[in-house]
Amino acid sequence: MALVIALGSLEKSIVTTPLPMIGAELNAGSALTWVVTAYLLAATAALPVYGKLSDLFGRLRMLNIGIVLFLAGSLACGLAQDLPTLLAARVLQGLGGGGLIALAFTVIADSIPPREVGKYQGYISIVYAVSSIAGPLLGGYFTEQLNWRWIFWINLPLGALALWLVNRNLRHLNLRRQSRFDWKGAGLLITVTTLSLLLLSPDTPLPSLWLVIALGTALLLLIFIERRAHDPILPAHLVRLPGYLVAVLLSLIAQLLMFAVLVYLPLQMQWQKGMSASESGQDMVIFMVFITLGAFVGGKFIARTGKYKRFVVMGFALAALALWQLHFDVWVRLALLFAGLGLGLTLPALAVVVQSALPAQDRGIGMSLFNFGRELGGAVGVAVCSVLFHASLSTTADGPLDHLSPAELAPGFSGTYIGMAAIASGALLLTLVALKRHELSNRTH
Incomplete structure (x- = not known):
C-alpha cells in the first residue's frame, strides 16, 4: 500500500518541474497549468466513487482497475504529441490515481485495528513527504538527463510491481456485497x-x-x-456516526492550512524578501520534515495510549501559534517547525477517529469521503488565501504581483496569515467542543 500511495502522490508533484519544457515542446501557451489541473480534477472527483464501488465489488477488483487505468494514462501521457492528447491522457491517469489514494487507505483500515492505525498513518506520512520532496527533484533530473516523457514512463515498472504485490497479498479483501450501484x-x-x-x-x-x-x-x-x-453513494447515516463528520471537517481544515503555508510562504520569501527559489525551498523542507515527524510521533503515542483528542488540540494550537508568528514575521523557521509538527499531529489522530466510527460495510465510501475532504481542503485553502491576499493588498499596489515592492506586498501576506490563524483557532475551538473521546479497539471489525 505504501507503493500504491507513493505512485498516486508522486504524480502530483513530479510534473511541476518539467512544465516549462512540456509547454515549449507542445506549444501549450497559457493552457499549460491544465497539465496539473486535469489530473487533480479527475483524481479528486473519482475518489468517493471508488470507495463505494469497493464496498460492493471488493477492494482488490477496484484496486486493479485503478492501477490499470493509471498505467494506461501514464503510457498515453508519455506518447502524447500535442496538448489536447496530453490533457486527455492526464484525465485518464487521474481517474486511476483517485482510486490509488482512496483504496490504499481503505485497505489499511481493513487490515489494521483503530488503535494501531495511527502508527501506520505515520509511516504513510513518511511516504507522502518523500514523494512531495522527491517529485520535483526527479522531474528535473528526467527532463535534463533523459526526456520529460520519462516522468510518466517511470510509473510503468513501479505500477507493474504494485499490481503483482496487490494480487499476491490482498485476495482475502475481494469480498462482494449484493446491491445495485x-x-x-x-x-x-x-x-x-x-x-x-x-x-x-x-x-x-x-x-x-x-x-x-x-x-x-x-x-x-x-x-x-x-x-x-x-x-x-452518499449514505446519510454516515453523518450520524460519532465523530465522523467532525473529523472530516477538521481534516479539511488541516489540509487547508497546510496548503496555505506551502503555497504562500515561498511566494513571500521570493517576492517580498528577495530569496532565491532554492533558498525558500530549503526552508520549506523544515515544514515537510516536521509534518512527517509529527505524524510519526503522534501515531506511535496513539497506538501506545489509545488517546487521540489531545493530539488534535495540540496540533491546531501549534498551527495557530505558527501562523501568528508568520503574521508578525518573527522566528519564521521556528514557525515552520511549529506549523509542521502541529499539522502532522492531527493526521493520525483524525484517521483514527474515522476508522473507529465506520462500520465494515461502509468503510470504502467512508474512508474515501474522508480523503476526499482532505483533497478538497487543499483547493479551498489556495482559493481562500487568494481572496485574503488580494483583499489585503495595499490600495496603491498596481501591476503584476511579482513586480510590486516589498512594502506593497507586505499587507497581502500579513492579511493572509491573520485569516489562516483565525481558521486554525476556530478548528481548535471546534475540536474542544465537538470532538468526543471514546475507547479505541485493538481489533479490526
Whole structure:
C-alpha cells in the first residue's frame, strides 16, 4: 500500500518541474497549468466513487482497475504529441490515481485495528513527504538527463510491481456485497465535485456565474436522487456516526492550512524578501520534515495510549501559534517547525477517529469521503488565501504581483496569515467542543 500511495502522490508533484519544457515542446501557451489541473480534477472527483464501488465489488477488483487505468494514462501521457492528447491522457491517469489514494487507505483500515492505525498513518506520512520532496527533484533530473516523457514512463515498472504485490497479498479483501450501484448519484457527485474544483481554480476558463448556477443545479439534483436511492453513494447515516463528520471537517481544515503555508510562504520569501527559489525551498523542507515527524510521533503515542483528542488540540494550537508568528514575521523557521509538527499531529489522530466510527460495510465510501475532504481542503485553502491576499493588498499596489515592492506586498501576506490563524483557532475551538473521546479497539471489525 505504501507503493500504491507513493505512485498516486508522486504524480502530483513530479510534473511541476518539467512544465516549462512540456509547454515549449507542445506549444501549450497559457493552457499549460491544465497539465496539473486535469489530473487533480479527475483524481479528486473519482475518489468517493471508488470507495463505494469497493464496498460492493471488493477492494482488490477496484484496486486493479485503478492501477490499470493509471498505467494506461501514464503510457498515453508519455506518447502524447500535442496538448489536447496530453490533457486527455492526464484525465485518464487521474481517474486511476483517485482510486490509488482512496483504496490504499481503505485497505489499511481493513487490515489494521483503530488503535494501531495511527502508527501506520505515520509511516504513510513518511511516504507522502518523500514523494512531495522527491517529485520535483526527479522531474528535473528526467527532463535534463533523459526526456520529460520519462516522468510518466517511470510509473510503468513501479505500477507493474504494485499490481503483482496487490494480487499476491490482498485476495482475502475481494469480498462482494449484493446491491445495485447508484450510478445517477455517482454521476451527479462527480459533476458537483468537478464544478466545485473549477470554481475554486484560479485558472478556470468558464465564467463564475455560470459555474455557480450549474453547481447549484447539480447539487439540488444530487440531494433529490440520494434521498430516493436504495443504496445511495452518499449514505446519510454516515453523518450520524460519532465523530465522523467532525473529523472530516477538521481534516479539511488541516489540509487547508497546510496548503496555505506551502503555497504562500515561498511566494513571500521570493517576492517580498528577495530569496532565491532554492533558498525558500530549503526552508520549506523544515515544514515537510516536521509534518512527517509529527505524524510519526503522534501515531506511535496513539497506538501506545489509545488517546487521540489531545493530539488534535495540540496540533491546531501549534498551527495557530505558527501562523501568528508568520503574521508578525518573527522566528519564521521556528514557525515552520511549529506549523509542521502541529499539522502532522492531527493526521493520525483524525484517521483514527474515522476508522473507529465506520462500520465494515461502509468503510470504502467512508474512508474515501474522508480523503476526499482532505483533497478538497487543499483547493479551498489556495482559493481562500487568494481572496485574503488580494483583499489585503495595499490600495496603491498596481501591476503584476511579482513586480510590486516589498512594502506593497507586505499587507497581502500579513492579511493572509491573520485569516489562516483565525481558521486554525476556530478548528481548535471546534475540536474542544465537538470532538468526543471514546475507547479505541485493538481489533479490526
